[in-house]
Amino acid sequence: MQEYLQSTFYFDYESPEIQQLISNFQHLSKLEKITQLYIHVRDHWRYNPYTIGLTANHFKASSIYNKKQAHCIDKSILYIAGLRGLGIPARLRLAKVSNHIAVERLEQKLGSNELAPHGLVDVYSGGNWVKCSPVFNKELCEMYNIATLDFDGKTNAILQEYNRDQVKFMEYLEDYGSFADVPLDFIKETFKNHYPALYEQFKDSEEANIV
16 A cells, blocks of 8 residues: 555655645545545646646646646646645556547547546545546536536546436546556557557647647
């Protein structure tokens, strides 16, 4: 379990930025830390699937903290760093998903509605690993008629399969497994395999808008 509590280059919770992130949660119970930090990360950083980076610094939690918007992997990294800083084991999980709503611009650029890799979080809570996705901020959910994804720290909270009108929204296609640290080479290779032209264009970019 110790490897899921460690500070690393990416999960740099000893940095001033992550210490600031967790400063208001120190006095809470373990379950309150998990749930309230989740809401803070979910809603404080606006989800943006169009901005990507493929460098090590892009995926560093303290760098992500200073942004106003972030991708799914970025927000997952930030949440993990905060949890570890609060003494709660957490790890990154990667997957492939398809998005069925409001992705016309992204699909045109990617050539597919499949997004890979997609990031989410495993939290060790109550003696079990529980999955959660602190990705879609509340305002975005309201915009696309999706129920806000809450997390109680006890049961899995992964991205919503349907919107409020029961129209298919998000589908998980493949689980790449969990990682104690950010697997930069795996992320880059997966991105390259799915979007070779974009990879060549942005492989050295710390931050780029793909549309």
